[in-house]
Amino acid sequence: MTTLHATSFKHASAPFPTIAARAIDVVKTYGRDEATVRALDGANVAIPAGRFTAVMGPSGSGKSTLVHALAGLDRIDSGQVLLGGTDLSALSERDRTLLRRDRLGFVFQSFNLVPALTAAENIALPLTLAGKKPDPAWQAELVAMLGLGARLNHRPAQLSGGQQQRVAVGRALIARPDIVFADEPTGNLDSRSGAALLRFLRDATRSYGQTIVMVTHDPVAASYADQVVFLADGRVVDELANPTPETVLARTAHLDTPDGK
Amino acid sequence: MWRLTLSNAIAHRSRLALTWVAVALGVAFVVGGLVLTDTSSRVLDDQFRTAAAGVDLTIRSSAGFDSAMGVEVQRDPLPATLTDRIAGTAGVAKVRAVAGGSAQLQVRGKTVTPKGPTLLGTWAGSPFTAYTLRAGHAPTGADEVVLDVATAKAEHVTLGDRITVSATASRTLRVVGLTQIGDADGLPNSNVLLTDLHTAQLLLGLGTGLTSIEAIAADDVNVPDLRTRLAATLGITYAVTSGQDAAAASADAAKQSISYLRIVLLALAGAGLVVGAFLIANTFGIVLTQRSRELALLRAAGATGRQVLTSVLGEALLVGLTGAAGGTAVGVGAAYGLRGLAKSAGLALPGGALTVTGRTLLVGLIAGTLLTVLAAVGPARRAARVAPVQAMRASDPAPATTKRGRLITGLVLFAIAVALMVVAATTGSMPGVGAAAALLLGAVVVLGPVLAPRLARSVGRPLNRLGVPGQLAREATVRNPRRTASTAMALALALALITFVAVIGSSVKAIAAAGGEAITADLMVQSSREEMLGGLSPEVGQRVANLPQVADTSTTRYGHWLDQGTTSALTAVDPNTLPKVAKVTMTDGTLTALQDGGVVIADSVAKERGLAVGDTLAMTFPRDGQQQLRVVGVMDDRSAQAMSTNYVLSLGTYATHYSENVDATVYVALKDGVDGKQARVALRAAVADFPNAAIRDQGEAAAGRAAATEQVISLITVLLGFAVLIALLGITNTLALSIVERTREIGLLRAVGMTRAQLRRMVGAEAVLVAAIAAVAGVALGLVLAAGTLAGLAADNPVVIRVPAVQLIAVVATAVLAGLAAGLVPARRAAKLDVLTAIATQ
Known part of the structure; x- marks a missing residue:
């Protein structure tokens, strides 16, 4: 299973894209009894290594839950999450923490x-x-790539929102993780800073073969990715390679209709 | 608005819980102290009323002496013939002659030492006393004694047993009766021994003299009138007091000894409350910062700043009132605990049911409520200033920055405090030292937010070894200086008090020990009770002097005299033999000059009063009133300490002014080559029939002098422990609240790979750091205050300051460890936070 290790592919054009992470029949429910919500209802997805993948879906489709499950931030009820050769569902809380520290990177929406x-x-x-x-x-x-050279000794309070998110990207990349997870990284940014941040993420994949998974609801943001995975009602319902804002918007419009799947 | 206040308080109950506990603890302390001292006063009142029972008037020698050191000054004996004169006065129905005093009881060869006095008295039944025989008969012969039931029970004494009673003389007596006193088995903490008049006179060395005469008025006679008449007949030599007044006077004397306990307890309760105030202010500050957006929303919705202020103060009122109520309830129970503590520290406190007065409850409630509301005023005013626009702002509230003005104000205050302290200490002005101490505390409070980050950076340097958790812990304390400062301040204050007490205690002990250095005697014979007035029969000194092992002896006595209206003490010595057992250094005149009368005074007294050899000093004695004594010498203060008083007479002069015939101490110098242990055995054997004669060497004597100080110091230290506890609660509370505030940051750290263990270490390190800052600041503050106080007290004498280093290191170590413990709960709570929920928190 070592061949599945994404870290062995650090160049952009791997001949056969290996799988960096995989979700198999993942079920995750919240609440109890009648208030139960099935956030993930048998979700299956494969995240190719060395690619920039966007995860999209309407509110409540389970896109954040899926990414949290892939990142080992949340336990799942059934199914399997494989990160490289590691089965996350078999790991203790401490091991998942160490795995996050050593093999994953994170960029959140804010703070x-x-x-x-x-x-x-x-x-x-x-x-x-x-x-x-x-x-x-x-x-x-x-630091050079992110244009942070002059700001290294500043505290977060002295940085603009865009600069703060670039520092977060730097932190996500510093340990050369297997996968970087980004949860709505541009959600709090103006469009110019957002676009700049997305270019950095795309460049990280192109230049260093960094695997990136980004949750977003913005078709323009999704268009920076190599491929888009669409979720609805806790399942993966569609995929789209080489997206443009228009193609993404067309698919999401289709998904938002009640019988879209 | 009031409903909002109520629902706010309930919604934040977990955040306010520790504040509530702090208020309750402080109030419990106050109430406990009041209940304890009230109870003791009442029991003492009852005790003396019971003893006075049906007596209308008491006649004693008049002495213008107030009681000193809790011991009623011994008056001159009354002549036996006075009884008949009083009995012959019209209107007097019954008269009884009384000989009474303190004694010592030995059962089966072992000395019984109650916490209170052992009272020897003259037996009488109703109507004079409240004694009622439970078994046996009244004492009638020279070898008969009646014992109180409580003592008999405690010492397993039954009718027919033989017990030894010693006062000036010592006799073995047969227990012929057991008595109850009023409705009780005995007097609290006391032994009561009753004999017939002649035996009591014999034991007390009174000859045919009496200590008092009790009279009962005829049925149709007005007691105040009779009192006036008797007083006129007997003249100013004798004092006629009503039985109740005499009881009250005796009770007052006994209460003197617990009045200082009340002061100590209330002072400590005050310290606890002040420490609690810091905690309360801090909690409100943090909770309100966290709610600033909510407050801004209220303001945006139209609430005025005044309404916000009222709402916050209302919340404080609620917490204060309920906390004070809880504390008052706990305090009544705490009185039992305090009594146990005080008793174990050797203080004589009577037992009995607790007295809870309305005043106590009121003081507890008002103190707790007022304190909480006052402490919340600062945070409430800040909350009222929250601008409505902050509701719209997404950013977290910026931590308060320290202002330049604060630094300058603080430094100016500090400079004034130090200058005042130096001046007050050198001039020996204690009010000045007190004012300087208060100013210094004020300066430290003002400077706290400026100093805390600096201290945190330097004290926290070792934390960097812990890696990121350590570094973050240090940064967290630096980030919010005001919060760190007030959390640390509370603990620092408590630790400063402990340091202060420890330094004062060890210095006082050192001074006491230094007094002994001037004594060169190999052994000394003293009354085994620590009291100054209780004494040894002159026979003891004579027997010791006749032993073949003994080269020289010298005896001393103590007496009270009136110094311009206040009671003071003096020592009587034998100027010829004293130099053989002590090194007395004279700065002027000679010791031997005392033989021809006059007084030798301590150097400090000479300077203070501007007296020199040849001047006269007016001294009022119990026997012959005011006399002019010539100053014949001045001794250095160390010698005065060795003599225990600042005024020294010769034994010959003493005999003309005092009627007491008991020695305080017999100093013994052994012949060369005599083994100390063997000499001791010989001494013991020689005075075996004087059970109250204790034989001590230098070390034991010093230990005896230090023991009392040590007990009081340890009591105060234990009580100060409560203040420390409150302060530690403060650390727990502040950390718990700051973790709520930093939930998202913690979520982020956990997401990027901080393990739970690392997180626990981070929070723990922060707690330890705050405790360490407090320890450094507290010990420094305590040292300065103690040095100032000691210097002020010493005035012209050389200042003796002993810093108990080991003890202080232990205090610091304990504080830091306790800080670690205080951080445990918040650390665990932080580690339990769910990563995703934490990140999602707003």
């Missing part, structure tokens, strides 16, 4: 940074938590 740490310290956070030091060359390259 991405620890207010007490400088930009540089925030970027290095996953590594310092593990008691490691960042690779200086890689750090310098990331």
Whole structure:
């Protein structure tokens, strides 16, 4: 199963895209008795390594739940989540934490940074938590790419929203994780800063073969991805390769109708 | 608005719970102290009323002496013939002669030491006393004694047993009766021994003299009239008091000893409340910061700033009132615990049912409520200033920044405090030292938010070894200086008080021990009770002097005198033999000059009063009133400490002014080559029939002097522990609240890979850091206050400051460990947070 390790493919054009993460018949319910909500209802998805995948779907379709399950942030009720060769559902809470620290990266919609740490310290956070030091060359390259050179010693409160999200991207990439999960990363940004951030994410995939999974409800944001996965009612209902805003919008319009699936 | 206040308080009950506990603890302390001292006063009142029973008037020698050190000053004996004169006065129905005093009881060769006094008295039945025989008969012969039931039970004494009673003389007596006193088995903490008049006179060394005469008026006679008449007949030599007044006077004397306990307890309760106030202010501050958006929404919806202020203060009122009520209830129970604590520290407190007065309940309720509301005023005013526009702002509230003005104000206050402290300490002005201490505390409170981050950075340096959790813990304390400062301040205050007490205690002990250094005697014989006035029969000194092992002896006595209206003490010595057992350093005049009368005074007294050799000093004695004594010498203060008083007479002079014939201490110098242990055995054997004679060497004598101080210090330290507890609750509370505030940050840290263990370490490190800052600040503050106080007290004497380093290190270590414990609950709670929920929190 080692061949499934995405980390072995760090170049953009892998001849056969291997699978970085896979969800098999995943079921996740919230609440109890009559108030039960089936957020995921037998979801199946394969995230190809070295690609930028967008996950879309209407509110309540389970897109965030799916990504949380893939990232080991949430336990699932049944089914299987494989990250590379690792079965996440078999891991303890501590092992999942260590896996997140060592093999995954995260960008959230807001409040991405620890207010007490400088930009540089925030970027290095996953590594310092593990008691490691960042690779200086890689750090310098990331900082240059994200245009944060002059801001490294600033605290989050002194950075603009766009700069804060770029620091978050830097932190997600610093440990060269197997997968970066981004949950509505542009949700709180104006369109220009949002576009810049999405370009960084796409460049990370193109230049370094970084696997990225992004949850979004914005067709324009989704169009930066290599492929789009559509969810409805807790299941994957459609996929779209090489999306454009128009094709994405067409699919989502179709999904939003009651009998869309 | 009031309904909003109520629902707010209920909604935030978990956040306010610890505040509630802090209020309740502080109030419990106050109420407990009041209940305890009220109870003790009432029991003492009852006790002396019971003893006075049906007596209308009491006649004693008049002495213008107030009681000193809780011991009623011994008066001159009355002549036996006075009884007949009083009996012959018209209107007097019955008269009884009384000989009474303190004694010592030995059962089966072992000395019985009650917490209170052992009272020797003259037996009489009704109507004079409230004694009622439970078994046996009244004492009639020279070898008969009646014992109170309680003592008999406790010591397993039954009718027919032989017990030894010692006062000036010592006799073995047969127990012929057991008595109850009023309705009780005995007097609390006391032993009561009753003999016939002659035996009591013999034991007390009174000859045919009496200590008092009790009279009962005829049925148709008005008691105040009779009192006036008797007073006129007997003249100013004798004092006629009504039985109830005499009882009240005795009770007052006994109550003197617990009045200082009341002061100590209330002062400590005050400290607890002040520490609690910091915690309350802090909690309200944090809760309101967290609710600032909600408050802004209220303001946007049209609530005025005044309404917000009222609402917050209403919440404080609710917490204060319920907390005070809870604390009052707990405090009544706490009185039992306090009594146990005080008793175990060697304080004589009577037992009995607790007295809870309306005043106590009122004080508890008002103190708790007022304190909470006052502490909430600052946060409430800040809350009222929240602008409506903040409701729309997405960003988290910026932490309060420290202002330059604060630094300047604080430094100016600090400078004034230090200057005042130095001036007050050098001039020996205690009110000045007190004012400086208050100013200093104020300065530290003002400077807290400026100092706390700096202290946190330096004290917290070792935390960097813990990696990111340590670094984040340090940053968290630096980030909100005001919060860190007030959390640490509460603990620092409590620790400062502990440090203060520890330093004062060990310094006082050092001073007491230094007094002993001037004594060169190998052994000393003293009354085994610690009281100053209880004494040894002169026979003891004579027997010791006759032993072959003994080279020299010198005896001393103590007496009270009136110094311009206040009672003071003096020591009488033998100027010829004293130099053989003590090194007395004279700065002027000679010790031997005392032989021709006059007084030797301590150097500090000479300076204070501007007296020199050749001047005269007016001293009022119980026997012969005011006399002019010539100052014949001045000794250094160390010698005065060794003599226990600042005024020294010769034994010959003493005999002319006092009627007491008991020695306080017999100092013994052994012959060269005599083994100390063997000499001790010989001494013991020689005075075996004087069970109250305790033989001590230098070390034991010093330990005896220090023991009392030590007990009181340890009691105060234990009580201060409560203030520390409240402060630690503050750390727990602040951390718990700050974790609520930082939920999202914690969620983020967990998402990017911080393990639960690391998170627990982070929160724990923060708690330890706050405790460490408090320990550093508290110990420093305590040291400064103690140094100032000691310097102020010493005035012209050399300042003795002993810093009990080991003890202080233990205090700091305990505080830091306790900080760790205080962080446990918040740390666990933080670690339990669900990652996703935490991230999603607004």
